[in-house]
Amino acid sequence: MDLPTVWFVLIAVLWTGYFVLEGFDFGVGTLMGVIGRDNPTRATMMGTIGPVWDGNEVWLIVAGGATFAAFPAWYATLFSGFYLPLLVILIALIVRAVGIEYRHKRDDIAWQRRWDACIIAGSILPSFLWGVAFANLTAGVPINADGNYAGTVFDLLGGYALLGGLTTLALFTTHGAVFLALKTTDPLRTTARRTAVRLGVVTIVAAAAFLTWTAFKHANPASIALSITAAVALVAAVALVAAGREGWSFSATTVTITAVVAALFTALFPDVMPSTIDSAYSLTVAGTASSPYTLKIMTIVAAIFTPVVLLYQGWTYWVFRKRLTAPRQADAHT
Amino acid sequence: MDVLDASRWQFAITTVYHFLFVPLTIGLSFLVAGMQSAWVRTNDERWLKLTKLFGKLFLINFAMGVVTGIVQEFQFGMNWSAYSTYVGDVFGAPLAIEGLAAFFLESTFLGLWIFGWDKLPRRVHLACIWIAAFGTALSAYFILVANSFMQWPTGHTLNNDRVELVDFAALLGNKVALITLPHTLAAVFLTSGAFMLAVAMWHLMRHHRGDDTQSPTDTDPTAEKAWRSAAKIGAVTVLVASVAVVVTGDIQGKIMTETQPMKMAAAEALYETEQPAAFSILTIGSLDGTEEVWSITVPGLLSFLGTGSFDGEVLGINDVNASYQDKYGPGDYRPNIPLTYWSFRAMIGLGIAATGVALLALWTLRRGRTPSNRWLRRLMVVSPLLPLAATAFGWIFTETGRQPWIVFTLLKTEDGVSPSVSFAEIMTSLIGFTTLYAVLAVVEIGLLLRYAKAGLPTEPATY
Numbered sequence: 001m002d003l004p005t006v007w008f009v010l011i012a013v014l015w016t017g018y019f020v021l022e023g024f025d026f027g028v029g030t031l032m033g034v035i036g037r038d039n040p041t042r043a044t045m046m047g048t049i050g051p052v053w054d055g056n057e058v059w060l061i062v063a064g065g066a067t068f069a070a071f072p073a074w075y076a077t078l079f080s081g082f083y084l085p086l087l088v089i090l091i092a093l094i095v096r097a098v099g100i101e102y103r104h105k106r107d108d109i110a111w112q113r114r115w116d117a118c119i120i121a122g123s124i125l126p127s128f129l130w131g132v133a134f135a136n137l138t139a140g141v142p143i144n145a146d147g148n149y150a151g152t153v154f155d156l157l158g159g160y161a162l163l164g165g166l167t168t169l170a171l172f173t174t175h176g177a178v179f180l181a182l183k184t185t186d187p188l189r190t191t192a193r194r195t196a197v198r199l200g201v202v203t204i205v206a207a208a209a210f211l212t213w214t215a216f217k218h219a220n221p222a223s224i225a226l227s228i229t230a231a232v233a234l235v236a237a238v239a240l241v242a243a244g245r246e247g248w249s250f251s252a253t254t255v256t257i258t259a260v261v262a263a264l265f266t267a268l269f270p271d272v273m274p275s276t277i278d279s280a281y282s283l284t285v286a287g288t289a290s291s292p293y294t295l296k297i298m299t300i301v302a303a304i305f306t307p308v309v310l311l312y313q314g315w316t317y318w319v320f321r322k323r324l325t326a327p328r329q330a331d332a333h334t
Numbered sequence: 335m336d337v338l339d340a341s342r343w344q345f346a347i348t349t350v351y352h353f354l355f356v357p358l359t360i361g362l363s364f365l366v367a368g369m370q371s372a373w374v375r376t377n378d379e380r381w382l383k384l385t386k387l388f389g390k391l392f393l394i395n396f397a398m399g400v401v402t403g404i405v406q407e408f409q410f411g412m413n414w415s416a417y418s419t420y421v422g423d424v425f426g427a428p429l430a431i432e433g434l435a436a437f438f439l440e441s442t443f444l445g446l447w448i449f450g451w452d453k454l455p456r457r458v459h460l461a462c463i464w465i466a467a468f469g470t471a472l473s474a475y476f477i478l479v480a481n482s483f484m485q486w487p488t489g490h491t492l493n494n495d496r497v498e499l500v501d502f503a504a505l506l507g508n509k510v511a512l513i514t515l516p517h518t519l520a521a522v523f524l525t526s527g528a529f530m531l532a533v534a535m536w537h538l539m540r541h542h543r544g545d546d547t548q549s550p551t552d553t554d555p556t557a558e559k560a561w562r563s564a565a566k567i568g569a570v571t572v573l574v575a576s577v578a579v580v581v582t583g584d585i586q587g588k589i590m591t592e593t594q595p596m597k598m599a600a601a602e603a604l605y606e607t608e609q610p611a612a613f614s615i616l617t618i619g620s621l622d623g624t625e626e627v628w629s630i631t632v633p634g635l636l637s638f639l640g641t642g643s644f645d646g647e648v649l650g651i652n653d654v655n656a657s658y659q660d661k662y663g664p665g666d667y668r669p670n671i672p673l674t675y676w677s678f679r680a681m682i683g684l685g686i687a688a689t690g691v692a693l694l695a696l697w698t699l700r701r702g703r704t705p706s707n708r709w710l711r712r713l714m715v716v717s718p719l720l721p722l723a724a725t726a727f728g729w730i731f732t733e734t735g736r737q738p739w740i741v742f743t744l745l746k747t748e749d750g751v752s753p754s755v756s757f758a759e760i761m762t763s764l765i766g767f768t769t770l771y772a773v774l775a776v777v778e779i780g781l782l783l784r785y786a787k788a789g790l791p792t793e794p795a796t797y
Contacts, residue, residue: 050445051449054445055438055441058433058438058442062437065407065430065431068410068425070426070430072418072421072426072496073422076416077415079408079410079411079418080412080413080415080753083763086408087762090405093401094404095770097401098774101394101397102397105394106784146753148415149754150754291423291498293499294424294498297427297502298427298431301430301431305434306434
């Protein structure tokens, strides 16, 4: 495997890490609007992601930075082409992060409700829009001879892209529900489990439609095999959470997300951004890669730091492995 | 206004806003780590309470630093895609390494620190805040490496209409980066020291006057001792940092004169080459080189700042412009002179003012005294704004002094904008970010004041 291909794989790994990790904290944020009925419950829900969500979000920063460093022309076309969706994602991530940090900073129910709204909207929008963005990435967008995006924002909102968005929203929310069931005790655990099963069924339908559509657009044996893996893992996840095996179910939703991201990147390769105007204009791995020297340096840096990061992030999850119990309304410190 | 102007305004607003949080984040992380270390060593409750309070203020601030930082990374691709394509091979690397090597450390260990108070052994928990603090400084280094490439490109070669990295060590060892890092870190400590000083002095003076009735710390006999320690630590931090700011700033000035003579000339609005060159503290006039109504000047000072000798030659704007036209083709290579002139003075003047406040505070606290002057208390409350504004002006000077280049001598700013993004899109985001940032500023300042006023925790509370 040459270095540009290695980095294509690494970028896919970084996005996978981001979606697996922030996927569940997006899910918990979204669910706050669904099952977070009272303030103590909401506080507990936030408590499950509190110690880790910030570290999860860094995966996005590194994925963005790595794309910039390894495939500058891809980074440039992608980020300028998807301008408005990215703007919405950024604003959503800002109000969400500030909400998570600030909601418990005042003992004032109106204050907390306002931030809760920010957290909920700030979790739903990126969950949906990342799916839209990745569906567009796979399907291709109008890219002109100069390698620039030549469409409008409406070109990004086709049926396939919207279905992609719906799929990631449903998938992340299910992933979050399973995580919540894994991290809490009754009665929240039971509620989360039940929600995971219901959402899981919706996700199966959406994902099946999306992955089938993807297979028709970009038939490629490897991506089809990965899509099937994703589907099987998803069905297993729903069955496992229904049976009360939350740990295994969470592993299964993790496999699902990993397989979906891998399927999309596999369908994409060797392009990084196909052009719908003329396939000759498509951006490719080879055509957008940085110089061999830069990629070599980056590979060495990644080889040193990635295992270290995985080690200490893993340790964080170990430190905060205990299930959380929601205090009863009466004795709750909100 | 066009795409270029709107993109520049957005970059300026988002960058200056981001950097309001960065200095407090970096500086307070170290100060909090220091106080927690004092607690672990001495077991003195006072340090624990100070750790908790300033830790909370630090976290309120950290959240804003993170979210505004993501915008910084994304907008290179969104608003400056031509720039990103052109320099990505070189510029992307420090950015990616910052995330992988430094930002992961900060975020992860901060999460452990916030939620780990009763879950981790004392010393392990203490190590978490030190690792996070180290991470913030490491972040600063990599970001400054990236920025310094734009000021003084090193370690690269031109190939097929883009720059490519050929010497990683030269990129990391860029002399502009190596001097900008200590200067920035010194400014960071000046800012966070002033912040700590202000909070502590306000409480100390209220406490002493007996009108600290709102705060539960009123009944706590150790509170006064704690505030006194915090005030002294803050003041000493400011004083030590201000010496470091001056020393590093001086070296930086000399490197700037060597690498970017236009920026140094613009800092003084020096149109004609002079030997020796004077430094004007204030100038009333048009700053276009034609008329000067009134000014206060220090003879030879600019020569010293730029060359290290009081009679050194400092190149004027006109000469530098002419030599750039010879080298890089016809065009105007002058930055906005009034902006560079005044931002340079604002940076220095506000920094000196902050140091003066710290000196004043230390003087009033000598031998166990506590001042009770109402004006002094008001001055204390606003004093952290001085170094904050100084650093903001410092960045405005650095970034606008480089214009019209986005990468000095390699790429003009006008050639860096995204060709596919419309004016309407950029205006949407410019207005969106400005509005959002304004609202968040109100919320953040409100929270900071609220917690700063509430004072020391009465019981070892968890976060």
